[in-house]
Amino acid sequence: MSSVAKCYIALVVASGTGILLLAARWWSSASLPQFAALLCFTLLASTLKVRIPGMTSTISPNFAFLLIALAFFSFSQVIVAALCAALLQSFWRPKSPPRMVQVLFSAAALVLSSAFAFAASHLIVRPFDANNLVALVLLASTLYLSMNTVLVSIVVGLTEQQPIRQVCQHCYEWVFPYFAFGIVVIGLMSGSFSTMTAWRSSLQVAPAMILAYLYFLGRSKKQAENRAPSEEAEELLTVSSLER
Helix, strand or coil, rough: CCCHHHHHHHHHHHHHHHHHHHHHCCCCCCCCHHHHHHHHHHHEEEEEEEECCCCCEEEECCCHHHHHHHHHCHHHHHHHHHHHHHHHHHCCCCCCCCCCHHHHHHEEEEEEHHHHHHHHHHHHEEEEEECHEEEHHHHHEEEEEEEEHHHHHHHHHHCCCHHHHHHHHHHHHHHHHHHHHHHHHHHHHHHHHHHHHHHHHHHHHHHHHHHHHHHHHHHHHHHCCEEEEEEHHHHHHHHCCCCC
């Protein structure tokens, strides 16, 4: 692994750790039962992983429930949900044993993306219309998707020595349709969402996200079957490069 890649990973992990410390300092236990219900749905969704072809990264429908958390819960609760989702997604039935550096980076990237989306969307939308959930969700999801895609694409580009722009485009082409579907579902249902009925909000979204997961899982497997053996060998270099 190059020194640039090491510095970048260290920077992201350190930034994510800083966000976690802020979340711990500002912890809010408001609506704790409702938050616990949403966290359960988020964790269950984190087990429904789809591997992005050509990369060791995975995506899951947990982002839909994180968007609900962004709209209704406190900053500290959102960060806790993001951290738990990232850790479970890394350790749940991995194709190969996860390396600590991979786990730390994935968790930090998801924490940073959630923190950025929460802070920016609330700062922009809330002062103008505190009750405009559709605008809040649309902005938060856009920021979340952009930040997470960039963070992951940079580390893949640096560790595999590939053009970052090309990696970002490949990742975006796979992730965007998944996110777009989730955003549409949440936007259409947001009128019936509320903090006091978080478990109902999650329950409404769950069937649609399960269908999306099944579709993208089939699509991922089909593309993986069509890939050449040489491409599979190149993909395995990602894991080993993170160790060097």
